[in-house]
Amino acid sequence: MHLNNNVTEFILLGLTQDPVRKKIVFATFLFFYLGTLFGNLLIIVTIKTSQALQSPMYFFLFYLSLSDTFFSTSTAPRMIGDALLRKTTISFIECMIQLFSSHFFGCLEIFILILMAVDRYVAICKPLHYMTIMSHRVCGLLVAMAWMGSCVHSSTQTFLLLSLPFCGPNVMDHYFCDLQPLLKLACSDTYVINLLLVSNSGAICTVSFVMLMFSYVVILHSLRNHSAEGRRKALSTCISHIIVVILFFGPCIFIYTCPATTFPMDKMIAVFYTIGTPLLNPLIYTLRNAEVKNAMRKLWSKKLISDDER
Numbered sequence: 001m002h003l004n005n006n007v008t009e010f011i012l013l014g015l016t017q018d019p020v021r022k023k024i025v026f027a028t029f030l031f032f033y034l035g036t037l038f039g040n041l042l043i044i045v046t047i048k049t050s051q052a053l054q055s056p057m058y059f060f061l062f063y064l065s066l067s068d069t070f071f072s073t074s075t076a077p078r079m080i081g082d083a084l085l086r087k088t089t090i091s092f093i094e095c096m097i098q099l100f101s102s103h104f105f106g107c108l109e110i111f112i113l114i115l116m117a118v119d120r121y122v123a124i125c126k127p128l129h130y131m132t133i134m135s136h137r138v139c140g141l142l143v144a145m146a147w148m149g150s151c152v153h154s155s156t157q158t159f160l161l162l163s164l165p166f167c168g169p170n171v172m173d174h175y176f177c178d179l180q181p182l183l184k185l186a187c188s189d190t191y192v193i194n195l196l197l198v199s200n201s202g203a204i205c206t207v208s209f210v211m212l213m214f215s216y217v218v219i220l221h222s223l224r225n226h227s228a229e230g231r232r233k234a235l236s237t238c239i240s241h242i243i244v245v246i247l248f249f250g251p252c253i254f255i256y257t258c259p260a261t262t263f264p265m266d267k268m269i270a271v272f273y274t275i276g277t278p279l280l281n282p283l284i285y286t287l288r289n290a291e292v293k294n295a296m297r298k299l300w301s302k303k304l305i306s307d308d309e310r
Helices: 019-049 056-073 076-082 092-125 127-133 136-162 179-185 191-225 228-257 264-287 290-309
Strands: 009-012 089-091
Touching: 009 092, 019 056, 019 076, 019 264, 019 290, 056 076, 056 092, 056 136, 056 264, 056 290, 076 264, 089 092, 092 127, 092 136, 092 179, 092 191, 092 228, 092 264, 136 179, 136 191, 179 191, 191 228, 228 264, 264 290
Parallel strands: none
Antiparallel strands: 009 089
């Protein structure tokens, strides 16, 4: 770890420097972020309070909503606040915390999506053994492993970056601290470190995406043996999962597998998966899932009844 860093803070250029556009950025992303919080917290509360949503699928959906909430919180509030300021700076330590947390919760989301695919595979391809394979204990262990794996991934990324010296340039053309913009500011040859970082993030994204798509092909193929009603229900769930996987992994793979040259559109792509996907996930899962919608209706009617009694 380098102690000869002269840089104590970074200047973030954000999405735009234009004062009018900054106001638009503030209003738009405040709306998106509040929508993300509302949607994901609604799913979290619904799953926790509903007896009908106690299956492993909803257990994993609970953690997906949790990781979505924290993932967007690692970047969005600061970006929204910075849109109101003329000059935006972030301390070196804060920058490293943001890098760690965004990679931790982003990686957790990837692992949870894999667990959701495993759950669907077992439910559709091994229905008779479903409750024994996906027991509460097994699901708890799988989620604990996902948390540990995310911690190893984000710690590796952060320590690799901390091994680089930052001795002068500190203007970052981005709205949050991420790998590629930080690598551009390091005062040494970053080729090897970049290779390690890209192979870490890029490999997790690409391998996970290929695994997920392959598992859904296997699942969809096995649906031929099911009844029309069973096929329709399973297809609806799987399509929701596939949409989420493509929306999340597409931008991730683009950013973390391309070389260290940062394109201006990188920022817009990053916006999509750090703020857009966490907002879309609750919409996709609730709009396409009758059980979640019914549980939300019950929760709402319970709340209205208790309000009336008061």
